[in-house]
Amino acid sequence: MGGEANRVKLGLPTDWKPDKQADQPVYLQIVAYIKEKIASGDWPVYRSLPPQRAMAEAWGINRSTLITALDELKAEGLIESVVGSGTVVSNNTWSLLSSGEPPDWPSYVRLGEHPSNTETVQDINRFESDPAIIRLGTGELSPRLLPYRETEDILAALRGKLSNLGYSEPKGWLPLREAVSAYLKTRGIEASPGQILVVSGALQALQLVSQGILRQGSGILLERPSYLYSLSVFQSARMRLLGVSMDEQGIRPEALARQKQLREAALLYTIPSFHNPTGILMSAERRRQVMAICERERLPILEDDAYGELWLDEPGPPPLKALDQKGLVLYAGSLSKTLSPGLRIGWIVGPEPVIERLADVKMQTDYGASALSQIAAKEWLEHDRYLRHLAMIRASLRERRAIACQALERWFFDLAEWQVPQGGFYIWLRLKRATSARSLFSRALAKGILLNPGYIYDHTDARHLRISYSYAAEEELEEALFVLSQLLRDSL
Structure with a gap:
């Protein structure tokens, strides 16, 4: 004791x-x-x-x-x-x-559900912010083409007129959806405001679809190559990407039908107008064939029409949604490629029950798009200023396409093959001889040129480069293509 x-x-x-x-x-x-x-x-x-x-x-x-x-x-x-x-x-x-050993954050990172981007895509994202780099693959409008003054005028005209800077309703601000509804009629699409959901761009539309209406493990049919292979949006939701081959008219109908029969698929994702990355424009006949197959197989379609208004020679065929008589197509549009990526405004159109569901999911993730961006987008779409802007963008892209094609003819005539695109941003350059694409990417980066190699859109592809004529300044575009040709000759 x-x-x-x-x-x-x-x-x-x-x-x-x-x-x-x-x-x-x-x-x-x-x-x-x-x-x-x-x-x-x-x-x-x-x-x-x-x-x-x-x-x-x-x-x-x-x-x-x-x-x-x-x-x-x-x-x-x-x-x-x-x-x-x-x-x-x-x-x-x-x-x-409470001090002591910090949490083992690297293990948290490794165990995260969302897959990491590939090393090349991470490099592209990292170096795109470097002003010293010539971005030869970037899928954006050049800063020289963005409508700074017009947007300033729109915002200045709102002085004393702002009535709402709070959260908008789940589907988006009604006046903007009404403006989108009116605009879509010029694309041949009849959609009431209740069938439209405002999103921050086509990518968010893909995320909402994968989270809101598809089950984990679903099969997604899509063109191969495809922009989606460079992303993890569907893979992170445990979706399976099932590639379908293409020809010069777009996705091949017999391959689409065969894939649908061989594997259970929940959805077809397609970019029929000025496809990313190939630039292919799906023909009117091919669109009718694709629609017929999907109607027969009861296969829903998610149509990404981000580039549809960027025709350069003549308007392309109407969107698949304009042919849709059975509510088969979910249609994603955006102002990011035509007006401003910083505005972060797009839309998805579909049957009202689907839109209600996607709106509910969206409210759980971000509580709605920016009120100020929605107001600015409505002002752009309600007047003919947007159509005038599109005409200016087409003229500028026409000139840039000519510069790129002339440079290719001068320096790549014996190195590569390509088709002159009818619209959009991209030339799908096929190298005549295979080379180490990752080595070419690294050597170009060392020269101050950022490439988008084909293997990020199809991991088996060692022959293609996505060349964008939309972003780099005209003089930089020529310079970068010349340097790239010399790097290719050195490697061969």
């Missing part, structure tokens, strides 16, 4: 000892115990700790083990040695009490 009373007098526990059989080392158990005593206030600041000999005897441990524990606490700033007082509590700050 005398020993127990002495321990109580010294402030040592009568019912606690370190567990020498536990996985945690004894000295760490002592560190945790003393931290708990300090945190609870039992051992306040300036309180002297019991003598080391008494603690070691009470806990049945070697003094060397105790000293290791106390040194750890001293290193964390919780105790200190004071002449004449022994060891005292010096701090009870919570930030120190």
Whole structure:
């Protein structure tokens, strides 16, 4: 009893000892115990700790083990040695009490559900922000083509007229959906505002579809190559991407029918107008064939029409949605490729029950698109300024296409093959001889040129490059193509 009373007098526990059989080392158990005593206030600041000999005897441990524990606490700033007082509590700050080994964040990153981009795509995303780099593959309008002044005028005209900067209703701001509905009629699409969901772009439309109406493990048919192979939006939702071959008119109907019969598929994702990355324009006849197959197989279609208005020689055939008589097609449109990627406004059109479901999912993820962006987009679409802007963009892209094609004819006539695109942003350049595409990417980057190699759109492709004439300045476009031709000649 005398020993127990002495321990109580010294402030040592009568019912606690370190567990020498536990996985945690004894000295760490002592560190945790003393931290708990300090945190609870039992051992306040300036309180002297019991003598080391008494603690070691009470806990049945070697003094060397105790000293290791106390040194750890001293290193964390919780105790200190004071002449004449022994060891005292010096701090009870919570930030120190909770200090210790940081979380193993790398393991969290490795265990995350969303797959990482490939190394090349991560490099592209990283170097696109470098102003010294010539972006030869970027699928955006050049900063020189963005309508800064017109957008400023629109925003300035809103002075005194803003009535709502809060959250909009789930489907998006009604006046914008009404403007989109009116605009879609010029594309041959009849859609009421209730059949339209405002999204931040075509990519969000894909995410909502994969999360909202498809089951995990569903098969997604799509052109091969395809922009989607460079993303993880469907893979992160456990979808299976099932490639369908193409020809110069677009997705091949017999291959589509065969794929549907051989594998259970939930959806066809297609970019029929100025396809990304090949630039192919699906012919009117081919569109009718694809629609007939999907109607027969009851296979829904997700049509990505981000480039449909960017025809350069003559308008392309109407969208698949304009041919849809059975509510088969979900139609995704966007202002990112035609007006401004920074506006972050697009839409998805479909049967109202589907749109209601996607709107509900969207509200769970971002609570609606930017109110200010929706107001600006409505002002663009309600007046003929958008059609005038499109005419200017087409004229500029026509000139840029000519520059790119002339440079290719001059420096790539014996290195590659290509088709002159009828619209969109891209030339799908096929190298006549295979080379190490990753090595070419790295060597071009060392020269200040950022490429989009074909293998990011089809991992088996070592022969193609996606050449964009939409982004780089005209003089940089010529320079980059010349340097690229020299790199190819060096490698061959």
